[in-house]
Amino acid sequence: MSDNVFMTWLTYLPTYLSTHRCLKRARHTRSSTESCLRNAKAACETSDLLLLKVIRFSSTGLRTLLQQNPDLALLVLVRDLRASVWSHMRVFRYPTNDDVIPFASALCQRVQRDALEARTLWRDFPHRVHFLRYEELAERPQPLTRAIYSFLGLPFTRRVAKRVRQQTAAFRLINDSSADNGDFALDDVEKDEKDEAPLADWSQLEEPFSSDRLDSQVTASRWRELISKHVLRDVQASCGEVLQLLGYRHFSYLENVRLLNVSHKGDFKLLHGGDWDSADLAKMI
Numbered sequence: 001m002s003d004n005v006f007m008t009w010l011t012y013l014p015t016y017l018s019t020h021r022c023l024k025r026a027r028h029t030r031s032s033t034e035s036c037l038r039n040a041k042a043a044c045e046t047s048d049l050l051l052l053k054v055i056r057f058s059s060t061g062l063r064t065l066l067q068q069n070p071d072l073a074l075l076v077l078v079r080d081l082r083a084s085v086w087s088h089m090r091v092f093r094y095p096t097n098d099d100v101i102p103f104a105s106a107l108c109q110r111v112q113r114d115a116l117e118a119r120t121l122w123r124d125f126p127h128r129v130h131f132l133r134y135e136e137l138a139e140r141p142q143p144l145t146r147a148i149y150s151f152l153g154l155p156f157t158r159r160v161a162k163r164v165r166q167q168t169a170a171f172r173l174i175n176d177s178s179a180d181n182g183d184f185a186l187d188d189v190e191k192d193e194k195d196e197a198p199l200a201d202w203s204q205l206e207e208p209f210s211s212d213r214l215d216s217q218v219t220a221s222r223w224r225e226l227i228s229k230h231v232l233r234d235v236q237a238s239c240g241e242v243l244q245l246l247g248y249r250h251f252s253y254l255e256n257v258r259l260l261n262v263s264h265k266g267d268f269k270l271l272h273g274g275d276w277d278s279a280d281l282a283k284m285i
Contacts, residue, residue, distance in 0.1 A: 018039075019036055019037075019039060019040040022035075022036035022039070023036050049152075049154075056110075057114065058110075058114060059113070059114040059117035059118055059121070062074065062117075062118070062121060063121060063124075066121065066125050066128060066129075072128065073128045073129075073130075073151065073152060074118075074121065074125075074128060074129045074130075075129075075130050075131075075132060075148065075151070076115075076118045076122075076129065076130070076131045076132070077131075077132050077133075077134055077137070078111075078115065078131065078132070078133055078134065078246050078270075079133070079134040079135070080134075080135065080223075080243070080246075080248045080264060080265075081104070081107065081108055081111065081235060081239045081242065081243060081246075081248075082223065082227065082231075082232060082235045082236065082239075082243070082248075083220075083223040084107065085100065085103065085104050085107065085231065085235050086223040086226070086227045086231060086235075087223065088103075089231070090226075097228075097230055097231065100230070100231055100234040100235065100238075101234045101237070101238050104234060104235045104238035104239055105238040105239075107239075108238055108239035108241075108242045108243075111242055111246075112241065112242040112245060115242065115245060115246065115270055116245075116270075118131070119270055130151055131268070131270065132144065132148075133246070133247070133265065133268065134220065135220050135221075135264075135265060136265075137216075138168070138216040138217050138219065138220035139216075139217050139220065141164050141165075141167075141168040141169075141216055142161060142164055142165070145160070145161075145164050146161075167216075168215075168216035169215060169216070221260055224257050224258060224260060224264070225258060225260075227257065229254045232251065232254060232257060236250055236251070244269060245269055245270050246268065246269075246270055247265055247266050247267050247268040247269055247270070248264055248265060248266065249263070249264050249265065249266045251264070
């Protein structure tokens with residue numbers, strides 16, 4: 001298999017788009033919706049590898065799925081909950097400043113419950129469950145994507161490496177194609193038959209629901225430049241325990257939040273150093 005994670009998605013992108021258009025036309029009628037989903041299912045079933053992204057997943061039922069599907073792998077992506085709440089406020093205009101505490105409390109209780117359950121799955125299925133922090137993926141997309149491919153047993157080819165670069169460092173591609181900073185070296189990346197990756201859709205860059213970013217590292221830290229003192233205080237008061245569990249440091253002063261050279265990440269206490277930012281990462285890449 002080659003490039004399945006990205007290239008299977010690209011291969012079936014027309015099917016996804018046609019399914020999306022079909023569902024919009026269906027107007028939520030049962031028969032029309034079922035017809036659209038049957039076509040999408042047929043396309044998925046022809047792929048050697050199926051990748052399912054679940055946003056704000058619940059851990060309920062995952063143990064049964066792992067037990068019943070020996071080829072199933074689970075990658076748990078976590079994020080600083082201060083950034084999550086700020087992002088939700090920016091995109092969905094909710095919660096309002098007056099609703100931050102109840103919203104953050106409910107969110108963080110759910111995240112903590114699911115994270116702890118996912119940790120038990122990681123201990124019981126150590127080779128099939130892995131954790132990753134969003135910020136580390138945004139800061140070092142190439143080595144961590146390579147680690148993901150290693151976890152899935154897939155070759156990390158030049159085509160994939162270029163696609164990752166286009167999705168996470170478009171600003172550097174536009175302004176200085178040589179500004180690699182060592183993260184995008186392709187000399188040791190496996191070649192494939194088609195060396196050119198499809199270009200990112202520049203019109204979608206920085207759209208909240210697009211995966212293409214001008215600079216993923218800047219995007220991941222934007223909340224620190226814009227979050228208010230009020231929101232920071234309320235989220236930290238509501239989420240202190242789970243922030244510590246996921247390895248995010250508490251900020252006492254807004255001024256320190258704004259200093260991007262001051263890291264907001266600490267030890268990943270959930271796994272006691274078992275995440276991919278540990279020394280084990282070097283062995284994987």
